[in-house]
Amino acid sequence: MSDSESGNKIKVAAIVTEYRYNSHADVILGRLLGDFDYRPRVEVVSLYTDQVPDGDMSREAASRHGIPICETIGEAIRAIHTGGPVDAVLLIAEHGDYPHNEKGQILYPRRRFLEETLAALDELSLAVPIFSDKHLAYDYEDALWMYNAMKERGIPFLGGSSIPHADLVPAVDPSRMLSLRDILVIGNGGLESYGFHAMEVLQSIVERRRGGETGVRSVQLFGGEQGEVWAAMDRGEWPEDLLLSALSTYPDLPQVHPRVSEPNPALFVIDYLDGTKGYIIMFKRLHEQWGFAFHDGQGEIAAARCNSDLDRPFKHFERLTSIIEDFFITQVEPFPMERTLLTTGMISFSMDSLYARTKLETPQLHIKYG
Known part of the structure; x- marks a missing residue:
């Protein structure tokens, strides 16, 4: 019998860059906490925030739901306060005050988030499902490292955007x-x-x-x-x-x-x-x-x-949140992980192309799936 069938909800660690109004943490994690009149089927039990901006919502939400805000990603994964580690990990490294590189890319800490997550899971000998919002990384070499690291561990993975x-x-x-x-x-x-x-x-x-x-x-x-x-x-x-x-x-x-x-x-x-x-x-x-x-x-x-909503409550994020929950509960990837690797490479090399002002051949993207 699955956890959902037995009445025990999947325990989720939420790892985010920032949690403020209309951020991706708000419209995805917020739904998993029951906002937007959403009825979650999983339970967020720990939270890590990389930054705390003006207008932060994480502290109030954590207090309201009795969820600890952890000092490290590893602490959020171990979730000792629940009696054991989490069953799934939500990574949202979108929004926040991060530097830009010379190509105009925002240096979101997506690889760092995953590295610290994997270090904790390795310590616990676990391979739980991971959702990572949007593309894997701004740099294709980082993305390839992330893809290979999860493949080697047999970790079920879901990434990408809501649209x-x-x-x-x-x-x-x-x-x-x-x-x-x-x-x-x-x-x-x-x-x-x-x-x-x-x-x-x-x-x-x-x-x-x-x-x-x-x-x-x-x-x-x-x-x-x-x-x-x-x-x-x-x-x-x-x-x-x-x-x-x-x-x-x-x-x-x-x-x-x-x-x-x-x-x-x-x-x-x-x-x-x-x-x-x-x-x-x-x-x-x-x-x-x-x-x-x-x-x-x-x-x-x-x-x-x-047909994506242009204004709050952004119903396309409700669809995405439901897909994330299905994935956490079943551990079945709704589409191949290779799509996220390929689209990450496509956007990364496109930004390189703009910077170099030339077409780029991409032997790195001879990726087959289907």
């Missing part, structure tokens, strides 16, 4: 994705932080093509200076028809070509080993939802947008 789990409007027949060849995703916001959401939308669709994933040959990121993205479109270097089809799924957009309202978007170009082409166009203000369109191999286009 690929949102409902598609309109719904798309998955059979049309089998012969997908070219796909364009619309995103918005920061090139790394929000670009990763778009990478996950892209990969969650592309991986469904017949034969599964075979890996990425090269990446390039154009930063959107002086209209270069629109000039490339005019030269036929990326598909305008997919852009307009994707935008057709958005309600109430201005009735003008997006080049009028967005003169300098950014563009990611992803070349897959099997010849599939992926494009991500990142706007600054046109719309805040993610959408996509693709050629289905029959000369037709399928298009949809991810």
Whole structure:
């Protein structure tokens, strides 16, 4: 009989960078604590916060629920106050006051969080499921180390973001994705932080093509200076028809070509080993939802947008939280860990491409799964 069936909830350690209003800790961990009218099926028994900003919510929440705030990650994992170690670990290294590198990436301590978690689990001879929010790390070598460390230990892992789990409007027949060849995703916001959401939308669709994933040959990121993205479109270097089809799924957009309202978007170009082409166009203000369109191999286009709430309570985070709980309870990964490794590499090497101002070949991303 499982813990959930016997009435004993899975015990979770929550390890976060910061816990403040509308942070990822608020909208995920907050739900696991019963906020947002959410009924959790697991029990958070220990909390570690790397930073305590103005507007911190962790101290009040911990006091309200009788949860200790631990001095170290190892202490949170051991959870001696509960009579034994935890059954699962929630890692949220998003938001907080951390430095940026020369490529514009925020140096979130995702590898450090995992290293300290694994050190505690090794000490206890445990391999419990781990969820890590968004991409594995800002640096691909760190990400690969994290992937290998968990694979070697047989640790069930779930990572990534909330957006690929949102409902598609309109719904798309998955059979049309089998012969997908070219796909364009619309995103918005920061090139790394929000670009990763778009990478996950892209990969969650592309991986469904017949034969599964075979890996990425090269990446390039154009930063959107002086209209270069629109000039490339005019030269036929990326598909305008997919852009307009994707935008057709958005309600109430201005009735003008997006080049009028967005003169300098950014563009990611992803070349897959099997010849599939992926494009991500990142706007600054046109719309805040993610959408996509693709050629289905029959000369037709399928298009949809991810129906994510733009305002609190952010229902797409409720979907993600439920998926995390299912994963903690069953220890069954809802999609291969390789997706998170691949999308981490795609965003990391894209930021390298922008910094170097050139296309980068990516033999490191010849990652197969499916």
